[in-house]
Structure formats: structure tokens, C-alpha cells
Amino acid sequence: xxxFKAARCPNIVSPKxxxxxxxxRKLVEFIPVAKREMLSDKLVDFILTSxxxxxxxxxxxxxxxxxWQQDVLESESGLATxxxxxxxxxxxxxxxxxxxxxxxxxxxxxxxSLPS
Amino acid sequence: MVKFGIEFVPxxxxxxxxxxxxxxxxxxxxxxxxxxxxxxRNVYVTLSTAAIYTNKITFGSGVxxxxxxxxxxxxxxxxxxxxxxxxxxxxxxxxxxxxTLESVGMEMQRPLVAVQEAVEIFRKITSGENVxxxxxxxxxxxxxxxFKPKGKIPVYVxxxxxxxxxxxxxxxxGVLINAxxxxxxxxxxxxxxxxxxxxxxxxxxxxxxxxxxxxxxEDIKKANKAAVPVVSFIVAGSPPQLLERHGIEVKKAEEIKxxxxxxxxxxxxxxxxxxxxSAFSVCGTPDMCIERIAELLKSGISQxxxxxxxxxxxxxxxxxxxxxxxxxFQKA
Numbered sequence: 001x002x003x004f005k006a007a008r009c010p011n012i013v014s015p016k017x018x019x020x021x022x023x024x025r026k027l028v029e030f031i032p033v034a035k036r037e038m039l040s041d042k043l044v045d046f047i048l049t050s051x052x053x054x055x056x057x058x059x060x061x062x063x064x065x066x067x068w069q070q071d072v073l074e075s076e077s078g079l080a081t082x083x084x085x086x087x088x089x090x091x092x093x094x095x096x097x098x099x100x101x102x103x104x105x106x107x108x109x110x111x112x113s114l115p116s
Numbered sequence: 117m118v119k120f121g122i123e124f125v126p127x128x129x130x131x132x133x134x135x136x137x138x139x140x141x142x143x144x145x146x147x148x149x150x151x152x153x154x155x156x157r158n159v160y161v162t163l164s165t166a167a168i169y170t171n172k173i174t175f176g177s178g179v180x181x182x183x184x185x186x187x188x189x190x191x192x193x194x195x196x197x198x199x200x201x202x203x204x205x206x207x208x209x210x211x212x213x214x215x216t217l218e219s220v221g222m223e224m225q226r227p228l229v230a231v232q233e234a235v236e237i238f239r240k241i242t243s244g245e246n247v248x249x250x251x252x253x254x255x256x257x258x259x260x261x262x263f264k265p266k267g268k269i270p271v272y273v274x275x276x277x278x279x280x281x282x283x284x285x286x287x288x289x290g291v292l293i294n295a296x297x298x299x300x301x302x303x304x305x306x307x308x309x310x311x312x313x314x315x316x317x318x319x320x321x322x323x324x325x326x327x328x329x330x331x332x333x334e335d336i337k338k339a340n341k342a343a344v345p346v347v348s349f350i351v352a353g354s355p356p357q358l359l360e361r362h363g364i365e366v367k368k369a370e371e372i373k374x375x376x377x378x379x380x381x382x383x384x385x386x387x388x389x390x391x392x393x394s395a396f397s398v399c400g401t402p403d404m405c406i407e408r409i410a411e412l413l414k415s416g417i418s419q420x421x422x423x424x425x426x427x428x429x430x431x432x433x434x435x436x437x438x439x440x441x442x443x444x445f446q447k448a
Binding site: 044045048049053056061062064065068069071 | 169
């Protein structure tokens with residue numbers, strides 16, 4: 001697998017708005033499998049304890065619940081939705097956890113990709 | 117074997133409550149109760165979402181009241197839910213919260229009669245009857261659903277005072293006792309038993325639940341800290357006889373009440389003593405909670421409901437209950 005350090009952060013440019021968004025699914029591919037369970041656990045905690053509830057889009061919330069119902073929040077798709085939600089609700093804490101789990105390079109790449 | 121229920125307040129967004137509900141179902145809880153206050157999110161929308169994301173937990177309002185919504189509409193909501201999750205739905209109904217009712221200009225008129233009549237109307241209309249009812253509080257002149265309700269839906273009556281507890285035992289398929297301390301629960305269960313026997317039923321035919329304010333954490337200080345705000349409101353709303361039964365000075369409760377009215381949280385929460393926490397919550401480490409639940413079970417309750425705040429971190433608390441507390445009672 002290509003190391004994330006060597007690759008560019010996987011962004012998508014919307015053909016309609018021209019807006020740059022992070023491709024979370026591709027991003028998750030760069031997260032070592034061994035660290036996904038721990039990361040998933042921390043992201044769930046950030047989301048559930050966040051005071052920024054109003055930032056959670058209903059559709060994204062339903063997608064997370066769907067993955068939780070199937071008990072697959074640690075899968076690539078599950079983790080991608082958690083990451084998207086966590087970055088919306090708790091960006092600082094989310095970026096911090098990548099450093100804590102020794103994935104600071106990924107945090108830096110996400111930071112550079114997020115809209116300022 | 118005792119069943120475990122869990123209560124959520126839909127002040128939280130639906131996705132948090134549903135996340136916890138899925139977790140609770142997986143962790144061995146058998147009942148979900150969602151509170152009904154107009155100033156929070158809607159109880160039936162929350163329960164509908166819970167129905168979609170779960171497949172075995174039983175759920176219901178914990179509790180609605182007959183004043184804010186006419187009983188035929190409550191019956192309509194519950195009967196529709198029972199189509200979404202057949203056999204998993206119950207109605208929880210009580211007299212309501214006086215302060216909340218007054219805030220929308222409603223008077224808690226004749227609570228015993230209102231609850232009894234509401235339950236009668238609920239049962240008639242959900243069994244498909246054309247209801248002509250001439251009660252003292254409610255009247256219907258031929259109310260019938262244009263759809264066929266499915267099956268008999270159990271009714272749980274929420275109660276605190278002796279007369280409502282007795283009525284709950286008499287008319288309820290279940291009773292939700294609003295108490296946490298063994299002395300209070302034992303007293304309440306005896307009142308329920310009077311109603312049960314007056315109705316010619318057997319006590320074990322009624323699911324009697326202790327509906328508690330609960331807080332668990334491995335660190336007792338954190339468990340207490342989470343319980344304090346809830347306990348302060350309970351103390352402020354408790355009648356003098358109840359406070360005296362637990363050796364709590366009425367004057368101290370009045371001080372907390374005044375502080376809460378003034379939104380002086382520091383003074384209100386600072387006034388909560390360990391005695392108050394013990395009287396009005398089940399709080400502590402998992403072992404301490406097990407000890408308290410075991411004491412409560414001696415009174416004959418068949419369901420233990422963990423209510424707000426549940427813990428300093430709800431997700432961690434549900435895990436603790438599922439991994440340490442429920443298995444203890446399953447083994448027993």
C-alpha cells in the first residue's frame with residue numbers, strides 16, 4: 001500500500017460547485033489496520049460527547065447509526081463516516097488523536113485539505 | 117430474573133439516543149423508556165427511530181400524561197408504533213409534571229381520575245372498539261380508529277404518591293415506581309400490592325419497575341459529580357415528609373430550591389450532600405450499584421430502570437452496566 005506520507009491527501013473536486021472535499025474513504029485506506037479499532041473508539045467518543053450537536057448532518061448521523069447497527073464502525077466505510085463526523089464536530093480533538101496514535105503525518109495532510 | 121431498563125431524555129439529539137439504545141440492546145437491556153416533555157424532542161419520533169434501529173428491545177413512553185395530549189392521540193401514536201415493532205411497544209403514562217404542565221397553562225386536574233380514564237380509553241380504542249365514554253375528565257362520543265390495531269399493548273403506570281401507586285397496581289400491566297432508596301421502594305411496592313390485590317390479580321402478573329436516577333463510574337467521585345445536578349432537582353421538588361424520612365433538613369432543600377430558581381448552579385449543586393445522593397439516586401462504582409440494586413430487589417421489583425444521568429460518560433456507563441452489573445444478576 002502507498003504510504004500516506006508519500007501520497008497527497010485524497011481530495012475530490014465537486015464538478016458542480018468546484019468545492020474541494022476530503023475523500024474520507026480513500027483517506028481511511030492510509031490508516032494502518034491495527035490502529036483502526038482504537039481510532040474508531042476515540043472518534044465515537046468525540047462525537048457522542050461533543051457539544052456541537054447542531055453541526056451533525058442528519059444523513060451522516062443515520063449512516064453512522066446504520067454502520068453501528070451492523071457493528072461495522074471499524075470497517076473502512078464505517079471509519080470514513082466517523083472521521084467525517086468527528087472532523088465536523090470536533091476538528092481539533094480529531095486531529096489530535098492522529099498525533100496520539102502516531103499518525104501525525106495523516107493529521108497534517110487532513111489539516112491541509114480542510115477548508116480554512 | 118430482574119430485567120434492566122434504560123431511560124433517555126430526548127433533550128439529546130436522536131442520533132445520540134439511538135446510538136446508546138443500540139448499545140444498550142446489545143448489552144442486555146430489555147426495556148427502553150423515553151421521557152415525554154414538550155420542551156424536549158418528541159417522544160414518538162424518538163421511539164420510531166429506535167424501533168427501526170433495534171430488533172428485540174421493548175420500548176415505550178416513560179412517561180406521557182393525559183393532559184398535554186388527548187388519550188386518543190396517545191393511543192394512535194402507540195398503536196402505530198406497534199405496527200412498526202409488533203409486540204415490542206408499551207405505553208407508559210402518569211399524571212405528569214406539575215411545573216411543566218403549568219408552564220403551558222394546564223392544570224393537573226384530578227390526576228387519579230384522569231390517569232384511570234385515559235388508560236380505559238387507551239385500552240378500548242387500541243382493541244378496535246368504537247369508544248363512547250362518559251368519564252369525569254374525558255368524554256368521547258364514538259371514537260374509533262380507521263385502521264385495525266395489532267394486539268394488546270401493555271400499559272405501565274408511573275407513580276410516586278401512595279394513591280397513584282395503588283391505582284397503578286390496580287389498573288397497570290406494569291408500574292414505574294419513581295424512587296431510588298430501598299425504604300421508598302419498599303413502601304411503594306406495598307402500595308402497589310394493595311392495588312394489585314384489590315383488582316384480584318397476582319403480584320407476579322404485574323411488572324413492577326424501580327425507575328431510578330442512576331450514575332455509575334469506576335471512580336466514585338466522578339459518579340457522584342454526575343449525579344449531583346439531577347439530585348438537586350429531585351431534592352428541590354420533594355415533599356417535606358419524604359425529605360424527613362431520609363433525615364434531610366427541609367431548610368437545606370429550600371436553599372437548593374431557591375438557588376435553582378436563581379440559576380445559581382454553584383450554590384444549588386454545592387448544597388447537595390452525600391445523604392441526598394444516597395436517598396435520591398443509585399450512585400457509585402459498579403460494586404456499590406450492585407449492592408444497592410440487590411437491596412431494591414428484596415422489595416419484589418421485577419425491573420430496574422437506569423435513568424438520568426446514567427453516568428459521567430453515558431457510553432462508558434452503559435458498558436459498565438452491561439459488562440459488570442447485568443451479568444451479576446443474570447448469574448444470581
